Amino acid sequence: AQSVTQLGSHVSVSEGALVLLRCNYSSSVPPYLFWYVQYPNQGLQLLLKYTSAATLVKGINGFEAEFKKSETSFHLTKPSAHMSDAAEYFCAVSDQAGTALIFGKGTTLSVSS
Amino acid sequence: GAVVSQHPSRVICKSGTSVKIECRSLDFQATTMFWYRQFPKQSLMLMATSNEGSKATYEQGVEKDKFLINHASLTLSTLTVTSAHPEDSSFYICSAREQDRDSGYTFGSGTRLTVV
Numbered sequence: 485a486q487s488v489t490q491l492g493s494h495v496s497v498s499e500g501a502l503v504l505l506r507c508n509y510s511s512s513v514p515p516y517l518f519w520y521v522q523y524p525n526q527g528l529q530l531l532l533k534y535t536s537a538a539t540l541v542k543g544i545n546g547f548e549a550e551f552k553k554s555e556t557s558f559h560l561t562k563p564s565a566h567m568s569d570a571a572e573y574f575c576a577v578s579d580q581a582g583t584a585l586i587f588g589k590g591t592t593l594s595v596s597s
Numbered sequence: 598g599a600v601v602s603q604h605p606s607r608v609i610c611k612s613g614t615s616v617k618i619e620c621r622s623l624d625f626q627a628t629t630m631f632w633y634r635q636f637p638k639q640s641l642m643l644m645a646t647s648n649e650g651s652k653a654t655y656e657q658g659v660e661k662d663k664f665l666i667n668h669a670s671l672t673l674s675t676l677t678v679t680s681a682h683p684e685d686s687s688f689y690i691c692s693a694r695e696q697d698r699d700s701g702y703t704f705g706s707g708t709r710l711t712v713v
Binding site: 518520525526527528529530574582583584585586587588589590 | 601603629631633639640641643646688690692694702703704705706707709
């Protein structure tokens with residue numbers, strides 16, 4: 485069964501600093517990988533997804549993630565943090581198109597001025 | 598883009614009553630919908646997968662008689678929490694997959710259920 489592990493339940497950065505949120509996956513087949521952002525009491529917004537095309541995936545709001553099969557990782561990065569990036573971030577995996585997404589435990593990103 | 602509407606956004610009910618949550622795909626046909634539950638400061642836990650016109654598939658540990666899921670059309674799935682108790686208080690989120698759209702999942706805005 486597939487799973488994801490998000491290292492670090494809480495990440496704090498200064499405004500303008502690099503954001504790095506870590507995600508490692510476990511899957512017996514080539515996975516579909518996703519990053520979502522959630523603001524308080526709201527649903528999930530898709531940041532980006534990997535579906536076996538380019539390994540470097542660019543998403544919305546300046547985020548990108550790189551699929552590294554050798555490391556079973558799909559870390560999320562953003563070169564320069566903005567105050568509005570403060571939110572909960574979830575990495576998710578599915579083992580085939582159409583099956584339910586399995587989520588990591590989430591990482592809370594705090595951005596200080 | 599694909600939009601999923603989830604209602605109500607918040608509901609407070611008395612213990613022992615039932616609550617229905619609706620999840621609608623507004624501009625696409627959703628062959629499959631998923632229901633998740635999220636406890637405060639925690640991740641989303643998959644409750645069940647529903648396919649249009651067939652019975653839902655529940656995850657282990659989820660009481661199917663308590664959490665009734667209906668997916669009667671390609672645009673609507675409902676979750677009914679029956680005989681609700683305070684421990685059912687949680688944030689419920691639906692997700693819909695667009696038919697034939699490669700790995701496209703859209704999430705509703707969630708429903709905050711409080712049972713008093």
